[in-house]
Each structure stands twice: as structure tokens, then as C-alpha cells.
Amino acid sequence: EIVMTQSPATLSVSPGERATLSCRASQSVSSNLAWYQQKPGQAPRLLIYGASTRATGIPARFSGSGSGTEFTLTISSLQSEDFAVYYCQQYNNWPGGTFGQGTKVEIK
Amino acid sequence: EVQLVESGGGLVKPGGSLRLSCAASGFTFSSYSMNWVRQAPGKGLEWVSSISSSSSYIYYADSVKGRFTISRDNAKNSLYLQMNSLRAEDTAVYYCARGSIAAAGTAPYWGQGTLVTVSS
Numbered sequence: 001e002i003v004m005t006q007s008p009a010t011l012s013v014s015p016g017e018r019a020t021l022s023c024r025a026s027q028s029v030s031s032n033l034a035w036y037q038q039k040p041g042q043a044p045r046l047l048i049y050g051a052s053t054r055a056t057g058i059p060a061r062f063s064g065s066g067s068g069t070e071f072t073l074t075i076s077s078l079q080s081e082d083f084a085v086y087y088c089q090q091y092n093n094w095p096g097g098t099f100g101q102g103t104k105v106e107i108k
Numbered sequence: 109e110v111q112l113v114e115s116g117g118g119l120v121k122p123g124g125s126l127r128l129s130c131a132a133s134g135f136t137f138s139s140y141s142m143n144w145v146r147q148a149p150g151k152g153l154e155w156v157s158s159i160s161s162s163s164s165y166i167y168y169a170d171s172v173k174g175r176f177t178i179s180r181d182n183a184k185n186s187l188y189l190q191m192n193s194l195r196a197e198d199t200a201v202y203y204c205a206r207g208s209i210a211a212a213g214t215a216p217y218w219g220q221g222t223l224v225t226v227s228s
Contacts, residue, residue, distance in 0.1 A: 091213025
């Protein structure tokens, strides 16, 4: 099983600042990497797929990069609605795509 | 507008059974693979099971293989998850999620989830 490791577990950021979240795969997943956002009491929302392609309706302040085993999600200027938990998911070994444990982005 | 509405969750004793349903609307249900993903209280996301558009291909996580059965009825635009021999560790919110044609393995649409609690 491919293990996905996210860092940091919690990221404290002030509104308007940049947030950089990391995701590492235990083996190469090529560019088959997605990012999801989840707010309390809500279902996850797909942000990025193919490591860098924004899903429909996702603002341009969200960007993804990386390939192989190292990936990054960047939120260029944090808005109040962006404070949430973010999960990466590999789908290179599909079915059975595995998720990271999540990074919580909180208000500093 | 794509809508996925889960139902069937509740409290069940260890060893018991439960059947979850997901009613889909706003898209051509028979064209998409469907998935169940769960989230234990305060924990992360875990993929549970997937079924292809015509039910030709069915997959399960090792943690539920042999106990859970996924199925779909394209005439009724509905997805199901039959859960047997339930354990405490199956306690979670269960989400129905639509697959993607552009990026197989991702889930661009999710329901709001239904809570399954396994406890004596």
C-alpha cells in the first residue's frame, strides 16, 4: 500500500498570507495526486487533480505542484473561508487510492 | 446540479448489519463510477469501495472485504452499501462520492454523509 504523509499537521497562518502544504508518497505516484479541502461538518471538496489542475470552480489562489513522491499545495493569499483541513490523495494505485492524514490550516 | 444524498445510517450492535443508500441526481448516473469513502470521528478519510458504471468492476478496501457489498441500480439512480458483521472500528461517517471521467480515482462530488455507529 502506498502511504501518504502530510506535513505539517497544523499550519497557523494569518489572513492574506501564503500557505504551503506538503504531501509525500512512499513510492512514486507519477502525477496522480489530488487535494481536497474539508470544513467542519462538511463533505470534502476536490481542489486539485493531476497534481496541478484546478477542479471546476476552484479559485486561482489554489495551486498544486510536484510529481513522483513530493507534492505541494499552495494557497497564495489566505481568505477566511480557506481555514480548513486539507487532504492529499494518491490515485496512481486505483482502486484503493490512499489519503494523507490531513493538514489543518488555522488562523494565526 | 449534481446531488448525492445518503441514507440508512444509524446505531447497530457489533456483528449486526446495515444497508446504506445513495440517491443521485443532476447527472447521468449510469455513466460514472461510484465510491464509498468513510471518516471515523475526528480522523481522516478512508476509501471503502468502488463500482464501475455498469457494475462490471467492483473493488473493496482490505478492511471491509468479505463483509461489505457495494451495488448500484442505474434504473433508480441509486448506489448501495450492504454492511454485515459490523465492528466498532466501522464507526464512521460514510460518504457516497461520484467518480471522475477526466481523472479516474478522484471524487469531484460528494454527498453530505450518513453516520454509522457500531456499539453495544
